[in-house]
Amino acid sequence: MSTAEETVGGEAQPWAEVTPDAARRLLVAAVEAFAERGYHATTTRDIAGRAGMSPAALYIHYKTKEELLHRISSIGHAKALDILRTAAGREGTATERLADAVGSFVRWHAGGRTTARVVQYELDSLGPEARAEIIALRRQCDAEVRGIIEDGVAEGAFDVPDVPGTTLAVLSLCIDVARWFNVGGARSPEEVGALYADLVLRMVGAEPLAGHAEPRELPRSARG
Amino acid sequence: MSTAEETVGGEAQPWAEVTPDAARRLLVAAVEAFAERGYHATTTRDIAGRAGMSPAALYIHYKTKEELLHRISSIGHAKALDILRTAAGREGTATERLADAVGSFVRWHAGGRTTARVVQYELDSLGPEARAEIIALRRQCDAEVRGIIEDGVAEGAFDVPDVPGTTLAVLSLCIDVARWFNVGGARSPEEVGALYADLVLRMVGAEPLAGHAEPRELPRSARG
DNA sequence: CCCGATACTGAGCGAGCGCTTAGCCCCGTC
DNA sequence: GACGGGGCTAAGCGCTCGCTCAGTATCGGG
Numbered sequence: 001m002s003t004a005e006e007t008v009g010g011e012a013q014p015w016a017e018v019t020p021d022a023a024r025r026l027l028v029a030a031v032e033a034f035a036e037r038g039y040h041a042t043t044t045r046d047i048a049g050r051a052g053m054s055p056a057a058l059y060i061h062y063k064t065k066e067e068l069l070h071r072i073s074s075i076g077h078a079k080a081l082d083i084l085r086t087a088a089g090r091e092g093t094a095t096e097r098l099a100d101a102v103g104s105f106v107r108w109h110a111g112g113r114t115t116a117r118v119v120q121y122e123l124d125s126l127g128p129e130a131r132a133e134i135i136a137l138r139r140q141c142d143a144e145v146r147g148i149i150e151d152g153v154a155e156g157a158f159d160v161p162d163v164p165g166t167t168l169a170v171l172s173l174c175i176d177v178a179r180w181f182n183v184g185g186a187r188s189p190e191e192v193g194a195l196y197a198d199l200v201l202r203m204v205g206a207e208p209l210a211g212h213a214e215p216r217e218l219p220r221s222a223r224g
Numbered sequence: 225m226s227t228a229e230e231t232v233g234g235e236a237q238p239w240a241e242v243t244p245d246a247a248r249r250l251l252v253a254a255v256e257a258f259a260e261r262g263y264h265a266t267t268t269r270d271i272a273g274r275a276g277m278s279p280a281a282l283y284i285h286y287k288t289k290e291e292l293l294h295r296i297s298s299i300g301h302a303k304a305l306d307i308l309r310t311a312a313g314r315e316g317t318a319t320e321r322l323a324d325a326v327g328s329f330v331r332w333h334a335g336g337r338t339t340a341r342v343v344q345y346e347l348d349s350l351g352p353e354a355r356a357e358i359i360a361l362r363r364q365c366d367a368e369v370r371g372i373i374e375d376g377v378a379e380g381a382f383d384v385p386d387v388p389g390t391t392l393a394v395l396s397l398c399i400d401v402a403r404w405f406n407v408g409g410a411r412s413p414e415e416v417g418a419l420y421a422d423l424v425l426r427m428v429g430a431e432p433l434a435g436h437a438e439p440r441e442l443p444r445s446a447r448g
Numbered sequence: 449c450c451c452g453a454t455a456c457t458g459a460g461c462g463a464g465c466g467c468t469t470a471g472c473c474c475c476g477t478c
Numbered sequence: 479g480a481c482g483g484g485g486c487t488a489a490g491c492g493c494t495c496g497c498t499c500a501g502t503a504t505c506g507g508g
Contacts, residue, residue, distance in 0.1 A: 022455075038349070040262055040264035043494080043496080044495085044496060044497080045494090045496095054456070055457090055496090055497085056456075056499085057457075058497090059496090060454090060455065121345070121403075124261075124262065125262070125265070165411070165416075169397060169419070169423055173393060173400070176397070176403075179345075179396070179400075187389070192389075195389045195393070199393055199427050202426050202429065203427055205426065244485095246486090267464080267465065268465085277486075278486070278487050279467085280486075280487065280489095281485075281486055283466090283467065283468080284484090284485065285485095288466080288467085289466070289467090
């Protein structure tokens with residue numbers, strides 16, 4: 001959507017749209033702090049400290065601590081929806097599109113798990129109106145995935161007795177990556193994305209993609 | 225494991241082992257409060273209030289607020305492990321045992337989602353030693369599921385290229401039920417358990433169980 | 449050289465937190 | 479029927495929280 005906002009090695013940096021610079025530094029600091037300790041356990045002094053500023057500086061750029069979470073959540077969900085829309089809207093079979101959607105969605109949750117944790121797991125800390133706004137975005141994510149699955153069923157490529165339930169399960173599987181990823185550290189986001197794409201194709205009863213990522217053998221064994 | 229601890233209609237009540245009565249009331253109140261607002265956003269005054277007691281009463285039965293969370297987490301994980309062990313240890317094919325494990329594990333997360341939310345999502349609020357103790361229990365849960373999947377592969381009933389990764393995904397899928405269940409409210413714990421057992425059998429490439437829960441048609445349509 | 453605007457800091461306010469203490473009530477014991 | 483002790487409460491301690499405000503450094507325009 002915007003230009004050149006990825007760094008190769010580490011986490012994506014989709015905060016280019018946040019200006020001025022000090023506001024962005026505060027927001028990035030808040031993402032880190034919220035991801036590590038949770039919204040309620042994070043103090044405004046901690047956020048400001050990570051950004052190299054005094055506690056009072058936060059309130060020049062944000063009205064409240066909750067506004068920070070709201071901004072993070074909004075931008076993050078917009079990015080998540082964008083990923084799913086892109087995969088759902090490309091040309092190809094439903095099988096290819098579903099594998100693409102799951103793969104890229106999982107890569108985003110794994111690679112940017114700091115952001116994803118906040119976006120996916122701190123929703124309840126928002127006030128009612130902000131939460132309602134975010135939930136609307138979530139429903140749109142749900143609709144994108146359900147659309148792909150319905151297409152696959154219509155094509156005859158998928159065998160899915162319960163489309164809404166399976167949609168829920170697929171999204172749940174992807175989202176939960178943000179909770180457990182990197183605690184062991186044995187897998188790369190790309191590996192998890194490929195694994196999950198394969199698992200989801202199995203869940204919907206699709207033939208696996210030939211050339212793609214059907215794993216032959218695991219590169220390295222994970223934790224015993 | 226203990227006798228007659230289930231109530232039919234609502235949530236399971238596995239707190240019979242907590243005595244005396246006042247300590248149990250406080251613990252149940254804490255579970256509700258932690259599930260609703262999270263550990264850090266819950267005050268000791270709120271817990272005591274829900275239990276119909278003064279704030280100071282809490283400290284007669286528990287040394288700190290964190291000890292409450294620790295107790296809840298310990299008992300909850302023991303119950304979860306017990307469920308998986310029971311399913312893994314019964315006689316039958318790997319397919320039957322995996323379906324049983326997933327079905328009962330999901331029913332527990334859905335039916336007792338208040339408890340499960342605390343148990344599965346407030347782990348980071350514990351101190352280092354308590355957290356390490358709980359993580360050890362989690363690894364045992366992981367081992368039980370991985371054992372069933374390995375059995376299925378050995379039997380030739382499953383086709384699983386990446387056993388540790390698939391184990392992780394299966395557990396993740398089940399656990400995340402505690403996050404989303406009942407927000408829509410369209411499904412019963414039994415329905416979700418049956419759906420998820422079917423989905424997991426597909427993930428491991430097993431033949432679906434004949435007489436069991438392969439859904440023909442969805443009883444009621446879920447949210448549009 | 450002064451001006452107002454902008455970005456920020458140091459100090460601190462009121463509130464609510466986790467937890468403690470002093471004392472009361474109640475009940476089984478002899 | 480006086481007594482000892484566990485279960486509980488009212489009051490409050492010390493602290494940290496989210497947030498505010500008066501004041502300062504910096505800087506472009508006249």
